[in-house]
Amino acid sequence: MTTLVKATRHAKGGHQRLIDELLRRRYLRKGPDGGVIETPGEMFGRVARVAAAPEVGYGASPADVAALAAKFRRLMETGEFLPNSPTLMNAGRPEAMLSACFVIPVEDSLDGIFRAIHQTALVQKAGGGTGFAFDTLRPAGDLVGSSGGTTSGPLSFMKVFSEATAAIQQGAMRRGANMGMLAIDHPDILRFITAKKDPSTLSNFNLSVKVTEDFMERLQTAPGSPHVVVNPRTGARYCLPRGIGFGRYTIQDLMPADGDTSGCLTVKDVWDLLVMFAWAGGEPGLCFIDRVNADNPTPNVGPIRATNPCGEQPLLDYEACNLGSINLAAFVDRDRREIEWDRFAVAVDLAVRFLDNVIDANHYPLDATREISLANRKIGLGLMGFADALVLLGIRYDSDEALAVAREVAESLSEDAHGASRRLAAERGPFPNWASSVWDIRDSQPMRNAACTTIAPTGSISLLAGCSSGIEPVFSLAGRRRALDGETFVSVHPPLEELGVTQGWMDDRAVAALLDGTPPAEIEGLPPDLAEVLVTAHEISAEWHVRMQAAFQEHIDNAISKTVNLPGNAGSSDVDRIFRSAYRLGCKGITVYRDGSRKGQTLSRSPGPRRKPTAPAAEPRARVRVTGGRTFKYRMGCGTLFVTLNRDEAGLCEVFANLGKAGGCPSQSEATCRAVSVALRSGVTPETLIEQLKGIRCLSTSVARKGNDEVTVLSCPDAIARAIEESLAETAGPADPAPNGRVCPVCGHRMRREAGCFVCDRCQFSSCG
Secondary structure (H helix, E strand, O other): OOHHHHHHHHOOOHHHHHHHHHHHHHHOOEOOOOOEOOOHHHHHHHHHHHHHHHHHHHOOOHHHHHHHHHHHHHHHHOOOEEEOHHHHHHOOOOOOOOOOEEEOOOOOOHHHHHHHHHHHHHHHHOOOEEEEEOOOOOOOOOEOOOOOOEOOOHHHHHHHHHHHHHHHOOOOOOOOOEEEEEEOOOOOHHHHHOOOOOOOOOOOEEEEEEEOHHHHHHHHHOOOOEOEEEOOOOOOEEEOEOOOOOOOOOHHHOEEOOOOOOOEOEHHHHHHHHHHHHHHHOOOEEEEHHHHHHOOOOOOOOOOOEEOOOOOOEEOOOOEEOEEEEEHHHHEEOOOOEEOHHHHHHHHHHHHHHHHHHHHHOOOOOHHHHHHHHHHOOOEEEEEOHHHHHHHHOOOOOOHHHHHHHHHHHHHHHHHHHHHHHHHHHHHOOOOOOOOOHHHHOOOOOOOOOOOEOEOOOHHHHHHHOOOOOOOOOOOOEEEEEOOOOOEEEEEOHHHHHHHHHHOOOOHHHHHHHHOOOOHHHOOOOOHHHHHHOOOHHHOOHHHHHHHHHHHHOOOOOOEOOEEEEOOOOOHHHHHHHHHHHHHHOOOEEEEEEOOOOOOOOOOOOOOOOOOOOOOOOOOOOOOOOOEEEEEEEEEOOEEEEEEEEEEOOEEEEEEEEEOOOOOOHHHHHHHHHHHHHHHHOOOOHHHHHHHHOOOOOHHHHHHHHHOOOOOOOOHHHHHHHHHHHHOOOOOOOOOOOHHHOEOOOOOOEEEEEOOEEEEOOOOOEOOO
16 A cells, blocks of 8 residues: 555545645656646656666666566555655656755855856756855955955855855756855854844855864863964964954954954854854754764765755765655554564665665766765665654653664664665675775775765655654644645644544544644543653753754764754753753754744844953943843733843843833842843843843742733743843844745745754645755
8 A cells, every 4th residue: 555545545635635736746747738747656666767777787687677676666655765855856857866965165266166156056956955165265354366355255155156046946846955054263153153134145045053072172161262263265363352243344353363362252152142043043053063074984085064955964075965764654563562673674775775776877967976976875864754653652752762762763774774785785896985984994894885874854755655754753733734726624644643543533523623732632532642642843842852863863874954943932041052962962963943033033243342251340330321222021920021121332231120010029120130230230141140030930920821821921030031031132123924034935834944944834845855
């Protein structure tokens, strides 16, 4: 029984409607008039034949090739495995590009930059995504030897790449996506961190800061030390003065690192800025680049400088990633509640052979990409349906038992994939760069592929397979969708509806309850043990998101695409904790996204001079005659509280709080505001004050919260902490109806962030394909 047939039987047409539209829009072949000319089964047959054809070059007979193609087809039709979208879309077309994403080097010259833009156009026209490291480009204001002028810096050229992508995607098979990366010690790092103050800027770029081990060590042991940046052209070292405009400074505004650095930004200052912008808009993310290169399988060939657009596939210059995912839920024995490891191993073996063959069947848009891809033969076999598998096993996502399953699954995937790669090496020979690779030096083990495993986002292919995306938790159990013709219909998460039909509790009443957000435990007939494990993304704390990513990373060759989704009321301190936890637990990168992030919720200038947080002033600085600030309104248990935050040249300097009607505890609030104001003018960091005040509760507000959704704070001190937190992000405009200004290009609905991609819950469009 195929996945498409299962979807029709159990989803009452809702999920099938999504699949049908996705297939028509993106995957099925079309004739000259734009009409669909193949069925889903014919699509899988087309892809299977292309993936099996390279076997002829290794001595297989036509009968053997046909038999293997039949196995590949069944693997896809059952939803046990699917390759990345370009393979499904392009296989069988003339000069078909089958890889999903690439890394293009950017050289520090006008010729090199525009050569990279041209190469990007060729890749994206064929349907691939691109990643770039802009570290090699000299900083803004640096000399250009040929003309005697100065350069505008990496950010200005990134905008050129972005505009090229916007133009190319109009005629491409799918929308272009980019990853832009910059090292934490590049002189333009403040420009980069704050690049998305305006969400419309670089809208088709994901941004990630490459953070070194040295930086993280200094953050922990010497956070007050000056942050040193290095000009990549000259090697000269500088510090970043306080008060420079984030988007306007040049190399001439910086101070020599060997001079007086007392007025410079510290390591902690730069970290706090990075954290604040990630809190405000979801970017930039972090890439722990030294950790990535520690796992580089071919260091003799070159260093890894960048990743693909979603961050899970670190690649050498010009390498391409060739991805596919196993649907773990398809291998759970539902009666015995256990994973069928033998079947899983067989599927992994077939999937590795499939992906290795695709390397040979692929048409590469760049000669350099073909050369290095054939030399290293990297593949990225990953997983989808992990959250569904946990439900079928009777395990909550946010539990130690789930972490144990994650480690077991990742280890089995890795061992089975490596075993399959070794067997292919025995048949066909190891990858050409095997000599002096880690597989040679460390293991003395011939391998067909330099790397085998990756956890990638699986937005579209998981929809086809009828399962949860990647290793993400289920985002919602049911939702109302809108078809392209405007008709609205209901879609229940397929495995849940299948369970409901099988167990006899799924009916119109249960669907209505799921749509209304009724807790599963309150739905009549739904088994209590099932209700206990039906947790969605926003019911899972950030800690468990990070721990789950780290558990998988222990056994995955490459990296993991996962987004830590935060509620809208999460603070910057939550992001700080997540970033530090990701580093401590061994992740290679981390991305957060706070629900409903608003455009403009970011800092617009450098913090003014302030004393080191470890050594506050003995006396507060004087209160200047005129200050400026903003007032925030919060509903309390005893009225409406207005909190005013004022600034002077050095930053936040005073707080006032006033209740809009009688009641409350004005004397205590006044005392809190006076103490906070003195602390701010004495050099205590706002983040320290937030940490001390946030979470304090009072009885009247706690009672009011139970019956009034407008009460979102816990007490007057908690409201003051929230106001300080919001004031750190100088709001430039009203709330945007879509995060980072992202709306679905197909139906116009608000999009959400998942695993490095933007996903539409209305029509299931994914920015990652």
